[in-house]
Amino acid sequence: MKKTVCILYGGRSQEHEVSRQSAASVYRHLNREKYVVMCIGLDRDGTWHYRETPAVDADPVRGDMLRISPEADTVSLVPGKGFFVGTGRLPIDFVFPVLHGTFGEDGTLQGLLEMMNLPYAGAGVLGSALSMDKEKAKTIWRERGLPVVDSVTVRKDEFETMPTGRDAALAAGGRLGFPLFVKPVGAGSSVGVSKVMNADELPAALAAAFLFDDRALVERAVEAREIECAVIGNERPRAFPPGEIVPRLEYYSYEAKYLDPEGARLSIPADIDESVSLEARNLAIEAYSSLSAEGFARVDLFLDKADGRLYLNEINSIPGFTNISMFPRLCAAGGLPYGALLDAIIEYGFNRHARRSAVSFDFARPSPEPRSSAS
Numbered sequence: 536m537k538k539t540v541c542i543l544y545g546g547r548s549q550e551h552e553v554s555r556q557s558a559a560s561v562y563r564h565l566n567r568e569k570y571v572v573m574c575i576g577l578d579r580d581g582t583w584h585y586r587e588t589p590a591v592d593a594d595p596v597r598g599d600m601l602r603i604s605p606e607a608d609t610v611s612l613v614p615g616k617g618f619f620v621g622t623g624r625l626p627i628d629f630v631f632p633v634l635h636g637t638f639g640e641d642g643t644l645q646g647l648l649e650m651m652n653l654p655y656a657g658a659g660v661l662g663s664a665l666s667m668d669k670e671k672a673k674t675i676w677r678e679r680g681l682p683v684v685d686s687v688t689v690r691k692d693e694f695e696t697m698p699t700g701r702d703a704a705l706a707a708g709g710r711l712g713f714p715l716f717v718k719p720v721g722a723g724s725s726v727g728v729s730k731v732m733n734a735d736e737l738p739a740a741l742a743a744a745f746l747f748d749d750r751a752l753v754e755r756a757v758e759a760r761e762i763e764c765a766v767i768g769n770e771r772p773r774a775f776p777p778g779e780i781v782p783r784l785e786y787y788s789y790e791a792k793y794l795d796p797e798g799a800r801l802s803i804p805a806d807i808d809e810s811v812s813l814e815a816r817n818l819a820i821e822a823y824s825s826l827s828a829e830g831f832a833r834v835d836l837f838l839d840k841a842d843g844r845l846y847l848n849e850i851n852s853i854p855g856f857t858n859i860s861m862f863p864r865l866c867a868a869g870g871l872p873y874g875a876l877l878d879a880i881i882e883y884g885f886n887r888h889a890r891r892s893a894v895s896f897d898f899a900r901p902s903p904e905p906r907s908s909a910s
């Protein structure tokens with residue numbers, strides 16, 4: 536029996552367009568011999584639109600993007616019953632969120648899918664929320680003794696309302712030593728990220744970060760090579776050999792990531808010593824497991840050019856998924872081509888759902904019935 540897989544894409548985050556790019560690739564590569572594929576596009580206001588066969592727009596800069604048609608049927612959710620278009624229930628077996636950033640990658644959508652009792656791709660509520668929160672992720676990694684770059688967190692309310700808070704924030708930032716990087720705790724795709732060369736530039740950089748979150752991370756800048764590692768799996772994750780991002784300009788900006796074809800070069804595998812590659816993979820697995828990531832993720836590291844040390848930078852629980860994106864290319868180079876990668880991710884999602892379904896939440900019914908969709 537084919538499973539019906541529903542792709543969710545678009546959404547309310549700054550990464551709406553990127554999601555439509557990623558979704559076009561996932562849509563194309565899902566094996567139609569195994570799955571019936573349907574699509575729900577989330578517009579910028581958060582309304583869900585259903586299309587069994589969405590149109591694909593060929594954007595001159597971004598490439599193929601799944602379209603969200605405002606005239607398409609809107610979707611309603613009935614908790615405990617499923618997704619509906621009008622009075623018709625959509626026969627969804629599995630949800631594949633291809634949504635980057637806030638309200639897609641941060642645990643909120645995952646909570647909704649848990650409430651709907653639907654299996655889905657990727658990390659659960661906790662893993663998603665921790666992965667999205669750069670401050671909490673770094674706190675846990677530090678606690679585990681994993682290497683992270685020195686940083687302080689500045690809260691928007693303190694910074695904006697209290698002169699002493701503002702001075703303290705500036706002083707704490709300054710103590711790390713310039714140059715610094717300032718970034719919103721919970722954004723992505725380099726949105727709101729700036730490199731700060733001196734104290735005068737710090738307030739404007741914080742203000743830019745606070746457009747996207749109410750906490751900002753002020754971090755010592757490392758002169759580093761950017762190493763990225765694909766990790767898949769649930770209880771026993773595996774990491775593929777890492778790749779390297781070589782940005783053309785100062786750092787890996789939004790433009791370099793998605794708009795400028797010459798913005799960055801992806802070197803796969805990274806041209807690094809075998810021992811460094813192995814260490815990066817081990818760190819990536821520890822970073823992944825310690826945040827309760829599941830299914831798949833991309834773990835990004837810095838390799839300090841000065842002393843060769845590796846640092847964990849961040850984890851992305853729904854990484855860019857276009858066919859030229861780092862994550863699927865790392866998996867393909869490591870022996871798992873795009874279509875097979877999607878199969879594996881779907882299997883991990885079903886397995887996780889089956890595992891959770893075997894846990895009783897009800898004292899009166901300690902042995903729940905196995906769920907048919909978890910087979």
Ligand SMILES: Nc1ncnc2c1ncn2[C@@H]1O[C@H](COP(=O)(O)OP(=O)(O)O)[C@@H](O)[C@H]1O
Nearest residue numbers: 716722723724725726728754755756757786787
């Ligand atoms: N501490 C740092 N030192 C050097 N470069 C950094 C630092 N923090 C961020 N960057 C640069 O900014 C880019 C985006 O920052 P990152 O923390 O990865 O946020 P995002 O989630 O937006 O990708 C990185 O890929 C890197 O080029």
Ligand SMILES: [Mg+2]
Nearest residue numbers: 724725835849
């Ligand atoms: Mg990044």
